[in-house]
Amino acid sequence: MVTDAEKSMAATLAAFFVAHRAEIVAPLLAAYKPTTGKQAHHAPSVQPGAAQCACHACKSPAGGGLDLEVQQELDRLLLKLDITSFEDLPAQVQADLLKVAKSGALLGAEQLASDMSAEAYDSLVNLVNERAVALAADRSAAMVGMKWVDGELIPNPNTLWRIDEGTRALIRSDVSQALQEGWSNSSLADTLMDPKHAAFSEARANMVARTELAKMDMQANTAAWKESGLVQEKIWLLAQNPCDQCTANAEQGAIPIDDEFDGGEMEPPQHPNCSCDLAPVVGD
Ligand SMILES: [Zn+2]
Ligand SMILES: [Zn+2]
Numbered sequence: 001m002v003t004d005a006e007k008s009m010a011a012t013l014a015a016f017f018v019a020h021r022a023e024i025v026a027p028l029l030a031a032y033k034p035t036t037g038k039q040a041h042h043a044p045s046v047q048p049g050a051a052q053c054a055c056h057a058c059k060s061p062a063g064g065g066l067d068l069e070v071q072q073e074l075d076r077l078l079l080k081l082d083i084t085s086f087e088d089l090p091a092q093v094q095a096d097l098l099k100v101a102k103s104g105a106l107l108g109a110e111q112l113a114s115d116m117s118a119e120a121y122d123s124l125v126n127l128v129n130e131r132a133v134a135l136a137a138d139r140s141a142a143m144v145g146m147k148w149v150d151g152e153l154i155p156n157p158n159t160l161w162r163i164d165e166g167t168r169a170l171i172r173s174d175v176s177q178a179l180q181e182g183w184s185n186s187s188l189a190d191t192l193m194d195p196k197h198a199a200f201s202e203a204r205a206n207m208v209a210r211t212e213l214a215k216m217d218m219q220a221n222t223a224a225w226k227e228s229g230l231v232q233e234k235i236w237l238l239a240q241n242p243c244d245q246c247t248a249n250a251e252q253g254a255i256p257i258d259d260e261f262d263g264g265e266m267e268p269p270q271h272p273n274c275s276c277d278l279a280p281v282v283g284d
Pocket of ligand 1: 242246271274
């Protein structure tokens with residue numbers, strides 16, 4: 001079930017990227033003017049956590065070694081990206097999210113079946129099936145930094161891993177390099193329009209689908225546990241080769257079902273490509 005939904009959502013996202021990448025980058029390209037005589041002292045390092053440049057001209061704090069003027073121009077250009085088309089995505093991905101929300105809710109209920117009467121189990125399954133619709137709607141909107149209120153999408157800037165913000169971040173590195181090295185407008189256009197560009201690639205579509213559906217699955221599990229009234233606590237189960245944040249979540253042991261883990265998430269995934277799991281603590 002998850003695999004079919006994943007394929008379907010990845011295909012939807014990949015098609016979306018192909019259909020919209022030109023309109024997304026067009027306003028940025030229209031505003032981009034190659035600078036002359038502003039050659040970089042060095043290869044730009046804009047990746048978070050990248051080694052600091054040793055060049056004395058780049059000792060300014062923050063900004064990854066970018067001088068203030070370049071930084072300001074970069075910010076101005078990134079704001080030009082047209083990310084309004086991302087608002088089409090929630091409706092397109094909702095059916096796949098709903099499939100996974102329903103299977104996740106059912107699985108969450110099944111885990112508790114031996115602790116419940118057949119009657120209580122049946123009513124739990126009905127209840128969480130209804131809740132799954134709302135969960136899928138919430139998650140689909142959150143993917144583009146929105147939420148549904150009375151059938152309308154309105155901004156919800158606090159959501160994590162937004163596809164539109166992720167796109168901005170992935171484009172940022174190329175525009176920064178273009179500004180510093182004085183690329184022509186058409187070189188920047190070629191780079192941004194490359195089908196393999198990280199922002200619009202099939203690999204990214206797959207990653208987003210996998211991560212979003214994993215989140216949906218876990219949220220639906222947890223919703224079923226909560227509705228059952230049998231589960232007061234949850235435990236973060238680490239995947240292989242975990243990062244420090246996931247490790248910290250797991251080291252908390254059992255925490256109340258309504259609490260956030262150390263990393264600020266209610267359930268895995270903690271971040272894109274996280275494959276940690278969650279277990280309910282039943283009874284005492
Ligand atoms: Zn992790
Ligand atoms: Zn993890």
